[in-house]
Amino acid sequence: MIIDVDVLVLGSGIAGLSFALRAAQYGRVALVTKKRDTESNTNYAQGGVAAVIDPDDSFEAHIRDTLTTGVGLCHEDAVEILVREGPDRVRELIELGVRFTRNSKAKNPLHLHLGREGGHSARRIVHAADLTGREIERALVAQVKANHDIRLFEHDHAIDLIIERVNEKKICRGAYVLDSETGDVTAFRAKVTMLATGGLGRVYLHTTNPEIATGDGVAMAYRAGAVIANMEFIQFHPTTLYHPGARSFLISEAVRGEGGILRLSTGETFMEKYHEMGNLAPRDVVARAIDAELKKSGEECVYLDVTHLPPDFIKEHFPHIYETCLSVGIDITKDWIPIVPAAHYACGGVLTDTEGRTTIANLYACGEVACTGVHGANRLASNSLLEAIVFARRAALDAEKSIHSVVPDEVQEFPIENHTLPVSEDELDELTLTLRTAMWKYVGIVRSNERLQKALSVIREVKERAERLYERGRLSPKLLELRNMAQTAELIVLSALWRKESRGLHYNLDYPETDDVNFKRDTLLVRNGPVPEQVSALSASEQFSVGSS
Ligand SMILES: Cc1cc2nc3c(=O)[nH]c(=O)nc-3n(C[C@H](O)[C@H](O)[C@H](O)COP(=O)(O)OP(=O)(O)OC[C@H]3O[C@@H](n4cnc5c(N)ncnc54)[C@H](O)[C@@H]3O)c2cc1C
Known part of the structure; x- marks a missing residue:
């Protein structure tokens, strides 16, 4: 079977949903997702979205923090865009119905409560208690379901992109999609395809990521001939709950941000030995420090201590973490939280420019699957939800300019x-x-x-x-x-x-x-026959391009 649409979106996390809502303003959209609509990394995000909202904060400071964390590899043009466009995108999320935590006494005009996380020099984390991702998914899915120009396909699993080769140039014509309930395969033929399939944490045994995060988008784009960038930079979240009853449940960065202290089983603190920011050091430093301490002691976990914080504060700011820990017998207002690192986030992915264009014509990528260059060699906490909303909008605006010049071609049925x-x-x-x-x-x-x-x-x-x-x-x-x-x-x-x-x-x-x-x-890296080849620059046929018919 073949289904014709203007725009095909693969993935229903924050990136795919945000892009679909904008693309529906100018075309018929198919939104294909391999499980239920909300099942995504987005749904599990706790901490929040980093944005310069506080009058005492500045774009320059957020840019500086991002570049410092990225250790020389951030694309500075992309970081500028990320930070400067961030506050407007947060306002739009609120207009779309996202209910962020407020503080009537806050100085910022939106009266948002702003959290602090490791690596940030100011309070700038917009959040919905400690269930930010779930709240964003809820609001965006509701908008998508109410939109008659978007057709949602759940339990539909993209197998591969449909690529046409014209001389050296590769053009994306859509994707083959398996209906996981019937076993049928449909060719979705589209003028523009958005790859928003999220992360890849499941390639590791221990990960904070849900089952959907199997790197499908990177693998599909690689097989199709797209350039893939910076895949070695995998972020390990330093603090996931160590308990047989709740393996890899994330203890948000915000817990350290609000005063959580890392301790060995003896009670001794150790972060001051590894970084001047101590417990607020960037994630990679904390993860390596914990790894080193565990190798030294031979123990299974270290501990995060918030028992010195007022119990009401803990319950108000971290209700989900409090309840989840309590459900496995740990009262975090009284007990230290046993924690270990786990694979969390991929900084690399399908290479894009600042308009979300990949090196394959008519194929865009956005969100965790993409490498826009904003994270460089390490991601600053809470910059990824931000990246998804900022670059989804830019990609949608770019696709609008070119979509009318794309002439859909014949596609083969899947064999x-x-x-x-x-x-x-x-x-x-x-x-x-x-x-x-x-x-x-x-x-x-x-x-x-x-x-x-x-x-x-x-x-x-x-x-x-x-x-x-x-x-x-x-x-x-x-x-x-x-x-x-x-x-x-x-x-x-x-x-x-x-x-x-x-x-x-x-x-x-x-x-x-x-x-x-x-x-x-x-x-x-780019595909060269059966094996990936490392390239030092984009070749003439690998430039970012759209609109090719
Ligand atoms: C526990 C946890 C906490 C986090 N906390 C934060 C935070 O506080 N702040 C922050 O900025 N970031 C956080 N992150 C990272 C952030 O949540 C993700 O990077 C972001 O949500 C990715 O959004 P996305 O839309 O790109 O992908 P996802 O939200 O993962 O969505 C991907 C979608 O693609 C679908 N899909 C995948 N493969 C296929 C396929 N083959 N066919 C069809 N559909 C497919 C999936 O089903 C899903 O719908 C956290 C991540 C985790 C796991």
């Missing part, structure tokens, strides 16, 4: 008749576990050449087996995700091997120093 062999669930589970374990053991917070090589050989074996199963096997979400996770993992490891230095989130014991002479630049 579903090739995918008939039964695939064993056990085999898929085993391969997935092997991959995720290797990534956690060898491509984690502290890396080395030997560990990365070990990971590469495991990943390549898993990838080969996944590809073989995919070629003839009956399609299922699990099979598609394994194929995508293996591809994404290979890109992470190859990027990490290429970067022979340590910078931001990438720390290699064999190259502990930062090398600005050779590596103060993005890692760019």
